[in-house]
Amino acid sequence: MAYKNITRKEILRKIGSKQIKDEMELLLDTGMVDYDGKKEDPIWRYDEKDERIFNTFGAESTYKGKGGKAWSYVKPRSLPKTITLKSSQTVIDQIKRRYANMKSVTDNAPGKHSSSVHYIRIGIQWFKIEATGETSDRTGKTISDTTMTRIQELCTAWVLKRALDLNGFNSIADIRKDKETMDVLNDIWVKIGNVELMDTGWLYTFFEQQKALLAKLGGCCYFNEISRDGHKDPYILPGMRNAPTFMDWVSDLVAGEPFNIKGKDNWNPADIWLIKDEQKWRDRIEKSLKKTSSPVTSIEKLNHIFRYLFNTHQIMGISLKKIGAGQSAKVEYVNITKAQVKAVADFEFEVKEIQCKLDCKKDKEGKTVLASQDTRFIVYDKAHDGEYNFQIKGNNSTSLSGLKYEPTEKGRGAARMGKATVELVERNLNDHKVGHLFKSGFGNYPKDADAFDVNEMNKWEKKIDNLLAQKEPRCEMQIESGAKGVDNIAFAFNGSAPVANAKLQQIEWLTAFYAIKSKEERDRFGTDMVFLAKKEGARYGPFAKVY
DSSP states (O other): OOEEEEOHHHHHTTOOOHHHHHHHHHHHHHTOEEETTEEEOOOEEEEGGGHHHHHHTTTSOOOOOOTTOOOOOOOOTTSOSEEEEEEOHHHHHHHHHHHTTOGGGTTTOSSOOOSSEEEEEETTEEEEEEEOSSOBOTTSOBOOHHHHHHHHHHHHHHHHHHHHHHTOOSSHHHHHHOHHHHHHHHHHHHHHHOOSSOOGGGHHHHHHHHHHHHHHHTTOOOOSEEEOOOSSSOOOOTTSOOSSOHHHHHHHHHHSTTTOOSSGGGTOOOSEEEESSHHHHHHHHHHHHTTOOOHHHHHHHHHHHHHHHHHTTSEEEEEEOOOOTTOOOOEEEESOSHHHHHHGGGOOOEEEEEEOOOOEEEOTTSOEEESOSSEEEEEEEGGGTEEEEEEEEESOSSSOOOEEEEEEETTOTTSOOOOOOHHHHHHHHHHTTOGGGOOOSGGGSOOSTTTSOHHHHHHHHHHHHHHHTOBTTBEEOSSSOHHHHHHHHHHHHHHOHHHHHHHHHHHHHHHHHHTSOSHHHHHHHHHHHHHHHHTOSTTSOOEEEEO
16 A cells, blocks of 8 residues: 555544643644744654545544543454554654653654654654655655756755855764754755645755864865855855856867766765865866867866866865765765875776676566666675675656666665766777677667567577576576577567666676676776766866765
């Protein structure tokens, strides 16, 4: 069963007891939030299987008290031990503060209280008030990943700005108490996310990020500009430069001649920029680059300039990753010296494990689908006991798309490292003289069950058998033969053509990889993949990674 929205009116309408209705209204009032100066109910969500509960809750409870004695209730046997209501972390925080000392309705709960879960007894019915794992807007629609990333990065930029002005925040409580900080954070969430109030569950990440970065900077510097948004409808932080922003300018710079880099992140993954004397440095960079025309020479000069600006704390790009619950943020400076850039070429990792599973399962609708949509390409750093687990899959599971290559570093699962640039992954295949074996793009592969005909099945059966025969490293596929693999892919085309199409792309990509003859060269390829994802090496600009 899925969770769906429920209104205050729907919750209260069938409660027959005034006592219980009053208690429930107090709980709902506590969860109300300010929206443009007006108190409104947040989005509440409940499990559809509990719908009958809200049609009977309180109506069948019977008053047994006499002569002014305390209320007591008889609970119908059909009611469950717990009813779950979900809302944002902000709402759960408000309710926890309100009920913190009301032990009569929170003690002896049927479950464990935590930062995201609070149990409250209304009458004799326990409610589990829980922070939803998804962030929804005021209409109940889940906020997209792109919008959430924009919100988070703008909030971090603002918290960093305030932390630099105030010499840092010593606790999350300090952030909460600073009205100027919280007002802008809430404004970002309300205007960009269309929510009632910010999800305060993110304050942990914002606090850890500013704490780690200020410790790294060591009180060395001052910045008068912080830039994140650019081009389309930018959100300008208070006191910052209006459009065109620094992000606009630097993105246009690397996209133009002589660089022709598609996407600023394919040169520098900085999500925000800390800047001092912006116009001065814009002018000097443009003047310096006028004297070069070669793409290679120009990118070397650009990176040299930005390394100088980074190390002298004039312009610092910051790449942000979400901080997992209970983890401390770390800061790593990347590509900031020639020696560091050169050292990348000396690393030697090992391609340790590959998984391209082709077994099947039944989905919720009873359709046969592939048990796994992705391929796992696992690279091991023996010298530092490090591991980089690449997830290779389609950019979209509901429509035809090309592949993306995104690793997670062992012990840092809250956020992925960042995608390896597709064009550079393909260039990596070419550099190892196997690029001709992989055709990029979904259009080069069967798009539906009809296109996956007998001739195609015979071709792909041979490719899968070839992968099953590989030893260095072994390719785990959860099938015994290529024939079984193509049968499963044929079934998958009827269940989800985009997933089946992407799986064929993965098989082709692995076919190219295994065409690299020696284990040493395969390991070199895997090592290059890691640094393409980390944006480390001569082709990339300097940045601070906060993770």
